[in-house]
Amino acid sequence: MNCELISVGTEILLGDILNTNAQYLSKELASLGIGVTHQCTVGDNRERLLSAIDLAFSRCEMIIFTGGLGPTPDDLTKEVCSEYFGKELLMDEAIAEDIRKYFKDRNRTMPESNLKQALVPKDATVLYNTCGTAPGFIMEKDGKTMIILPGPPNEMTAMFRKSVRPFLSEKSDCIIKSHTVRTFGIGESDMSERVRDLLFMENPTVAPYAKSGEALLRVTAKAESEEKADGLMKDVISEIESRLGDYIYGIDVSSTEEALSKILKEKKMTVSFAESCTGGLCGKRMTDLSGASQIFHCGVISYSNEIKEKVLSVKKEHLTKYGAVSAVVAAEMAEGVRLLSSSSIGVSVTGEAGPTSGDGKPVGLIYIAVTDGERLLIKELHGRTGGDNCREYNRIFSASAAFNAAQTFIKGSVRSESLREFIESH
Amino acid sequence: MNCELISVGTEILLGDILNTNAQYLSKELASLGIGVTHQCTVGDNRERLLSAIDLAFSRCEMIIFTGGLGPTPDDLTKEVCSEYFGKELLMDEAIAEDIRKYFKDRNRTMPESNLKQALVPKDATVLYNTCGTAPGFIMEKDGKTMIILPGPPNEMTAMFRKSVRPFLSEKSDCIIKSHTVRTFGIGESDMSERVRDLLFMENPTVAPYAKSGEALLRVTAKAESEEKADGLMKDVISEIESRLGDYIYGIDVSSTEEALSKILKEKKMTVSFAESCTGGLCGKRMTDLSGASQIFHCGVISYSNEIKEKVLSVKKEHLTKYGAVSAVVAAEMAEGVRLLSSSSIGVSVTGEAGPTSGDGKPVGLIYIAVTDGERLLIKELHGRTGGDNCREYNRIFSASAAFNAAQTFIKGSVRSESLREFIESH
Numbered sequence: 001m002n003c004e005l006i007s008v009g010t011e012i013l014l015g016d017i018l019n020t021n022a023q024y025l026s027k028e029l030a031s032l033g034i035g036v037t038h039q040c041t042v043g044d045n046r047e048r049l050l051s052a053i054d055l056a057f058s059r060c061e062m063i064i065f066t067g068g069l070g071p072t073p074d075d076l077t078k079e080v081c082s083e084y085f086g087k088e089l090l091m092d093e094a095i096a097e098d099i100r101k102y103f104k105d106r107n108r109t110m111p112e113s114n115l116k117q118a119l120v121p122k123d124a125t126v127l128y129n130t131c132g133t134a135p136g137f138i139m140e141k142d143g144k145t146m147i148i149l150p151g152p153p154n155e156m157t158a159m160f161r162k163s164v165r166p167f168l169s170e171k172s173d174c175i176i177k178s179h180t181v182r183t184f185g186i187g188e189s190d191m192s193e194r195v196r197d198l199l200f201m202e203n204p205t206v207a208p209y210a211k212s213g214e215a216l217l218r219v220t221a222k223a224e225s226e227e228k229a230d231g232l233m234k235d236v237i238s239e240i241e242s243r244l245g246d247y248i249y250g251i252d253v254s255s256t257e258e259a260l261s262k263i264l265k266e267k268k269m270t271v272s273f274a275e276s277c278t279g280g281l282c283g284k285r286m287t288d289l290s291g292a293s294q295i296f297h298c299g300v301i302s303y304s305n306e307i308k309e310k311v312l313s314v315k316k317e318h319l320t321k322y323g324a325v326s327a328v329v330a331a332e333m334a335e336g337v338r339l340l341s342s343s344s345i346g347v348s349v350t351g352e353a354g355p356t357s358g359d360g361k362p363v364g365l366i367y368i369a370v371t372d373g374e375r376l377l378i379k380e381l382h383g384r385t386g387g388d389n390c391r392e393y394n395r396i397f398s399a400s401a402a403f404n405a406a407q408t409f410i411k412g413s414v415r416s417e418s419l420r421e422f423i424e425s426h
Numbered sequence: 427m428n429c430e431l432i433s434v435g436t437e438i439l440l441g442d443i444l445n446t447n448a449q450y451l452s453k454e455l456a457s458l459g460i461g462v463t464h465q466c467t468v469g470d471n472r473e474r475l476l477s478a479i480d481l482a483f484s485r486c487e488m489i490i491f492t493g494g495l496g497p498t499p500d501d502l503t504k505e506v507c508s509e510y511f512g513k514e515l516l517m518d519e520a521i522a523e524d525i526r527k528y529f530k531d532r533n534r535t536m537p538e539s540n541l542k543q544a545l546v547p548k549d550a551t552v553l554y555n556t557c558g559t560a561p562g563f564i565m566e567k568d569g570k571t572m573i574i575l576p577g578p579p580n581e582m583t584a585m586f587r588k589s590v591r592p593f594l595s596e597k598s599d600c601i602i603k604s605h606t607v608r609t610f611g612i613g614e615s616d617m618s619e620r621v622r623d624l625l626f627m628e629n630p631t632v633a634p635y636a637k638s639g640e641a642l643l644r645v646t647a648k649a650e651s652e653e654k655a656d657g658l659m660k661d662v663i664s665e666i667e668s669r670l671g672d673y674i675y676g677i678d679v680s681s682t683e684e685a686l687s688k689i690l691k692e693k694k695m696t697v698s699f700a701e702s703c704t705g706g707l708c709g710k711r712m713t714d715l716s717g718a719s720q721i722f723h724c725g726v727i728s729y730s731n732e733i734k735e736k737v738l739s740v741k742k743e744h745l746t747k748y749g750a751v752s753a754v755v756a757a758e759m760a761e762g763v764r765l766l767s768s769s770s771i772g773v774s775v776t777g778e779a780g781p782t783s784g785d786g787k788p789v790g791l792i793y794i795a796v797t798d799g800e801r802l803l804i805k806e807l808h809g810r811t812g813g814d815n816c817r818e819y820n821r822i823f824s825a826s827a828a829f830n831a832a833q834t835f836i837k838g839s840v841r842s843e844s845l846r847e848f849i850e851s852h
Contacts, residue, residue: 072625073626273727358719
């Protein structure tokens with residue numbers, strides 16, 4: 001079964017908002033074995049929306065719409081879809097009551113315009129909105145299905161999971177399953193070269209992707225059941241593992257921080273971060289993961305040298321002699337935050353994220369240190385030296401590198417040195 | 427002039443990557459007075475891409491493509507566009523040399539497949555890629571224009587700014603200019619009700635948007651020049667200001683942190699953050715802004731009670747009696763980080779981001795404190811109590827609320843109390 005996505009909203013065409021809904025729905029549909037062949041965005045415009053529906057139904061039997069269900073006069077998705085199927089809109093008193101209650105519960109006055117959201121296309125299945133006031137709908141006619149969802153991502157995803165996914169599962173006759181092999185420290189084209197022959201397979205398929213300094217391979221199989229799909233993928237994944245070896249930091253983990261978090265939980269260890277150029281991004285990414293408090297106690301964002309000295313006990317003479325962006329300062333920051341928080345390991349990041357250099361060191365130079373108080377791992381990295389998004393890239397890249405360094409340090413798969421000897425040699 | 431966007435890539439249709447390029451290009455084109463009527467995504471598939479080109483050219487005279495310029499065999503945008511215009515592909519030795527040099531400069535071996543990127547459609551204008559190896563192209567034929575750009579956002583945006591924007595500026599006969607009025611603390615529908623009559627205007631237009639607990643109005647005018655567009659918008663913006671008053675935190679600023687950063691720079695003040703539930707997000711967002719080191723010295727991510735006591739000098743009896751999520755702990759955290767870092771003001775965030783509660787307090791309860799050592803501002807917030815993305819929403823929302831609270835504290839537009847009296851009363 002194929003499906004097309006139509007996102008409705010002039011704000012998307014003006015670039016005011018990022019269309020995350022299309023990504024979410026595509027991923028969910030892929031996992032259900034439903035192919036998405038086209039994604040399309042049109043404005044809040046009756047004629048263009050009608051044409052888009054007509055075109056999509058000439059190629060497939062199902063359309064999922066997002067957006068245009070709001071209370072304002074320009075919101076017209078429900079109206080146009082009802083018109084296309086020749087269905088009238090009827091006021092649903094139960095929904096109207098829910099909307100009034102939604103506002104009352106929040107001590108807010110309901111603008112009258114919100115009642116427009118209680119109009120329901122005749123014969124449609126109503127999808128209740130647990131996060132907002134606009135209900136969604138499923139409308140079917142002559143073998144064609146329109147699924148109409150609200151635009152705000154939190155409302156849309158909750159409604160999809162609760163009502164749409166179960167509806168679609170029943171319609172699909174096969175499943176598509178993927179496994180993701182994630183690497184760090186190897187470029188996309190380099191990675192692709194090593195597995196070049198595998199990229200031409202048909203079932204499973206192997207496809208390379210790159211993102212913020214990481215490269216990954218997605219292995220995808222189409223089969224009748226999850227077990228059969230996994231059977232198709234098993235040998236291919238083993239082959240990839242043998243070719244990419246230590247570059248792989250995880251299979252089916254979603255990020256370097258998740259891989260680190262997993263090994264910390266397994267080993268019942270805790271971690272703290274001392275961050276300079278990443279400015280809190282390491283902490284933010286660690287605590288994006290629910291349950292982070294088991295493994296993450298403390299972060300210090302030591303953006304100034306004064307804080308490095310005062311809070312993390314970095315030696316003033318080292319800051320003067322080597323600068324804040326140096327291996328020895330990174331080592332002292334990592335040990336400083338570890339002692340401050342009594343964590344099993346301390347991790348530090350100090351670097352020049354750019355766009356300009358503050359410390360006289362080249363933009364893109366980054367040091368990472370990991371220590372358990374005895375052993376020390378230092379990594380010198382070279383990120384982007386300039387260009388657009390250089391600051392953002394270097395910050396994301398160095399946080400990922402810090403998570404990856406900590407993971408390899410704990411696994412013992414890299415050579416580390418003595419912390420004391422390293423500090424004393426300076 | 428109208429334009430359509432075609433994003434090419436099976437990875438977008440599978441939901442593996444988020445299509446940020448469409449947003450970026452739409453925003454840029456809007457600012458040039460070029461209307462985007464449709465955005466469309468198709469897979470790496472010759473027939474579908476040819477149909478999409480045909481359809482787009484039936485509605486407009488210009489298409490901008492992103493993606494499908496990579497070195498792998500499935501990348502075929504350039505090939506299909508050349509075929510559509512009936513142009514052959516020729517090897518460009520200068521580009522081939524650049525690609526070889528790109529790899530040599532990075533001490534990496536060039537995979538032979540990369541040379542595919544040196545093939546150039548006959549008569550095309552080549553757009554050099556300053557961030558990667560795939561060049562872009564502008565192809566014109568019979569009044570139709572195809573602009574072909576690489577998929578990786580950093581490569582695409584750099585190329586757009588350097589080569590495509592100047593090319594398009596010459597083509598456009600009018601400009602579209604927007605101003606954005608940003609609010610905090612008022613819902614989208616509430617805000618819209620207050621300016622309801624303005625939402626029906628034609629030039630300028632006024633449109634409401636909502637995002638992570640913030641609501642904003644975008645005022646957009648179409649005119650021959652920037653001055654004329656500003657003239658059209660002036661009175662409307664004054665009217666909005668008088669209706670929304672203190673809810674407005676800035677006009678043409680991009681975020682609450684930017685508004686805070688601006689006032690800190692104006693007043694030559696510094697700020698430090700003590701973060702619990704936001705886990706580093708406040709620091710991360712402050713240091714996303716280049717030049718943050720002038721105003722931001724230090725952040726402490728005190729994820730455990732131990733760190734709140736030890737590093738921030740929060741009283742143990744207060745943690746026991748009131749819990750970590752309480753007004754008094756928030757106040758002590760703010761003052762603790764201010765003293766630690768010798769900043770002008772200290773800001774703290776402590777709350778239950780969810781999805782589950784750790785401290786026995788309800789999910790969504792958040793306290794923010796701002797202090798300069800004498801005066802204290804406390805905010806009790808109620809974020810989402812559950813549902814999808816509740817954790818992410820509460821973290822973004824409470825960081826924004828902290829920035830907004832600090833801005834209003836500095837402006838003196840809110841009532842504050844005595845820090846000493848507040849602490850002593852507990």
